[in-house]
Amino acid sequence: MARIRLIPLSIAALALISLSSGLSAHAQFAGSQGTQVHDATALKPPAGARVAIVEFEDMECPDCARANPLLREAAEQYKIPWVRHDFPLSFHPWSFQAAVNARWFDLKSKKIGDDYRDAVFASQSSLTSLNDLRSFSEKFAKDHGIALPFAVDPTGKLTAEVKADYALGQRVGIEHTPTIWVVTNHTNGAPPFVEVVDRTKLYQLIDAALAETRASK
Template identity: 50%
Template sequence: MNRIALVAASLCVSLSLSAPVFAQYSAPPNTGTPFKDTSMLKPPAGARVAIIEFEDLECPACSHAFPITRGAAEHYKIPLVHHDFPLKMHIWSLDAAITARYMQDKISPQAAEDYRRAVFANQNSIASKEDLENFTRHYFQTHGREMPFVVDPTGQFAREVHADYELGERVGLTQTPTIFVVTPKHWTQVTDVNQLYQTIDTALAETPATTVRSNLRHASKPQR
């Protein structure tokens, strides 16, 4: 792979002004990003550590990170909280995210994961909305399902994706994927996905299970 291709595959970046500008560059590892509001970067209740990931189905770096984040969640038996962040300059990313939400809500979360995995695997052959529609129709057929004539007739799934996007804007995202390892007390952005396992090890070491149980008991106490 030549130098230009390496840079293009490294990161998807959105500079959100009046209209987002698309650029791709190779960021130095684990420099982090100055975020705006990180109050929502917490693990689900009862979890010592979790991965939070914002991804774009048209982003090559997200395709690279997808199996790594899923593998880490399975290896450590920790939650992975997924959010869609389709960059506005990408042609078909939003449509793909809406279809994934349809599968998640109408079929199963695993069906949505499988579809996302397939989209990432076929990214290079999807160059337009028409390509995505043809790919999705074939995907439904080969999995024994009939693709609905209109995937999102009420706009429900678009609203779900938009809610994720608004959450990302509230945090202050500038790129995809944006990956966090979170504990009840702090978060760490993982800008080099190859350091994800090491970051989780550190977070687990810093967050004993007894601390989580104590926090849960405190939260469950009735307020006087």
């Protein structure tokens, strides 16, 4: 598990949104070992989905790499969305560029972008520098019939998107990567999200969320 240092990326100056009374119950629901949520705006499924997995990840984080196959398997087995947010930590030298690269591949197709993320996690231990990442990304692109340009983000648009995701994580209250939730479209009764503190219980939490949302229909 990668934890945040006191001096994160340059956008760390963005202030956290104060904890509202309406969200305090949700923060408590996460449990004493979970994230104290300050802004739950991001903790909901995409439109049309009842249940989803939401993750804030750093592509250079070893624990994110360990979690990656489980999350992919769960999303595929349950056929639920897996919403992946970038939260690259400042002490990881190539994670930010990897997130920018992934968004470039997203422009080709979301599947290729997610396949790139999965491939980076699978090869993470062999990537020790930006040069390694560049060579890996070029090969990945070639294997998919794509030419990776020298300047992946000439306008800075993809960089801004990664920074926006990082800022979103700050507003949520992210303290480590990966941070994972099972979220629902619930508006009444039980809190609409629960943090996956123990990943061995991921399937149990998804089962409970699906059951709860069926019962509320």
